[in-house]
Amino acid sequence: MSGLSPANTAASHRHLAMVAALMAIFTTIFASNVPTPLYSVWQAKMGFSSTALTAVFSIYVLGVVTTLLTLGSLSDKIGRRQMMVPGLLFILAGAVMFILARDIYGLGIARVLTGIGTGIVTGASSAALVELEPDGNWTRAATLSALFFTLGAFAGPTVSSLMLGLGDAALIWPFAVTLILGGMTVALLLLIPWPADIGQRHPDFRWRAWRPTTIKVPREMLGAFIFAAAAICLAWSTGSLYASLGPSLATKLVGIDDRTKAGLFAAGWQLMAGISQFACKRQPLDRLLLVGPTTLIIGLGVMAAAVLYSSPWMFTLATLATACGAGATGVVGIASISNTAPADQRGGINSAFYLMAYLTMASVVLGVGFVSDMIGFAPTVLGFTSIISCAALALMLVALSSKRVSLW
CATH class of the missing domain: 1.20.1250.20 (MFS general substrate transporter like domains)
Known part of the structure; x- marks a missing residue:
C-alpha cells in the first residue's frame, strides 16, 4: 500500500497545525472566562469589597496590555508555534495559581498570568490561522478564529457555573479542566509536524535588534x-x-x-x-x-x-x-x-x-x-x-x- 504523496502530506500537516491553533484559541479564551461565575463565591469566602472584586477582574488587562505593548509583533519574527507554547504555559501557570490562591493577592497574580498568556496566544494563533488556511481565504480563517473564540467564551463560564454545586471543589475543578485542555494543546503543538514554510522563525532575526511593538x-x-x-x-x-x-x-x-x-x-x-x-x-x-x-x-x-x-x-x-x-x-x-x-x-x-x-x-x-x-x-x-x-x-x-x- 503506497504512502501519502508529498502534496497530501503537506495538506495533512496544515490541517493538524490549524487544529492546534484553533485549540490554542479555545483553551485561552476558556481560561480567561472560566472565573466569571466564581468571583462572587470568592468575595463571600474571602470577604473583600466590590471594588476589590472588580480590581481582580481588571488586573487581567494589565497582563494583556503589557503583552500588546511589548510582544505584539514578536511572533512575526520568531514563529507562531514558538509564541503559542510559552503563552499557553502562562495560561497553565494562571490555572495552578487559581487553585492555590488563598487570598485576593493570589487571585490577582492568577489573573495577570492569564492576561499575559491571552495576549501572547491570541495574536500568534490568529496570524497562524490566516497563514495556514489552504486556499488563502482570510475570511474563512477569521470566521474560524471568531467561532472558537465564541465557543471558549461560552464554555468557560458554563463549566464553572455547572460545578458550583460541588461546594469548595467548585473553586478547583474548573481550573483542572483548564489544565487538561492546556496540557493537551501544548502537547499537540509540540508533537505535530508544523509546515516548514509557514510561521517559522525569520532567518535574519536577532534578539539584540528586536524592539517592542510600536503603537x-x-x-x-x-x-x-x-x-x-x-x-x-x-x-x-x-x-x-x-x-x-x-x-x-x-x-x-x-x-x-x-x-x-x-x-x-x-x-x-x-x-x-x-x-x-x-x-x-x-x-x-x-x-x-x-x-x-x-x-x-x-x-x-x-x-x-x-x-x-x-x-x-x-x-x-x-x-x-x-x-x-x-x-x-x-x-x-x-x-x-x-x-x-x-x-x-x-x-x-x-x-x-x-x-x-x-x-x-x-x-x-x-x-x-x-x-x-x-x-x-x-x-x-x-x-x-x-x-x-x-x-x-x-x-x-x-x-x-x-x-x-x-x-x-
Missing part, C-alpha cells in the same frame, strides 16, 4: 480611529459588566437565588454576542450603525427595569438584547478599522485599537465596583445603563452628522 495611529486616520475605537469600547463595556459582575447582579438585584443559573447568564451573554457578530458580518455598516446601538439602548433600558422590579424574565430579555446590540456594534468598530487602516501600518493601528478597548473594559469595571461600594449596587447599575445608553446615542448622532449613515 501608532497616523494623524490622517485619527478621526476614523476614534470613531471605530468608540464603537468597540461601547460594545466591550457591557460585556465587561456581565463578565465581572453579571452573576452578582443576577443574585443580588434580580432575584435569582441559584448561583448556577446566575453564572449561566454570563455564558449566555457571550454566546449571543458571538452569534450576533456572525449574523452581522455581511450586513452593511450603515445599517449596523443604527441597529447595533439602538438594540443596545433597548437592552440597557430593560436591564434597568429588571433591577427596579427584580424581574428574572426582564433580565433574561436584557441579556439577549444587550448581547445582540453589543455584537453588532463591535462589528462596526472592527470593520471600520479594518477598512481604513493602511496595510503597512495595520499591526500598530490594531494594537492601539485593542489597547483602547481593554483599557475601557478595565476602567468601566473598576468604576462600577468603586461607585457601588459608595452608593450601593442597584443605583450604580442604573447609572451604568444611563451612561452607556447616552454613549450609544452619541455614537449614532456622530455617525449621522459625519454622513457615515443616513436615515433616508
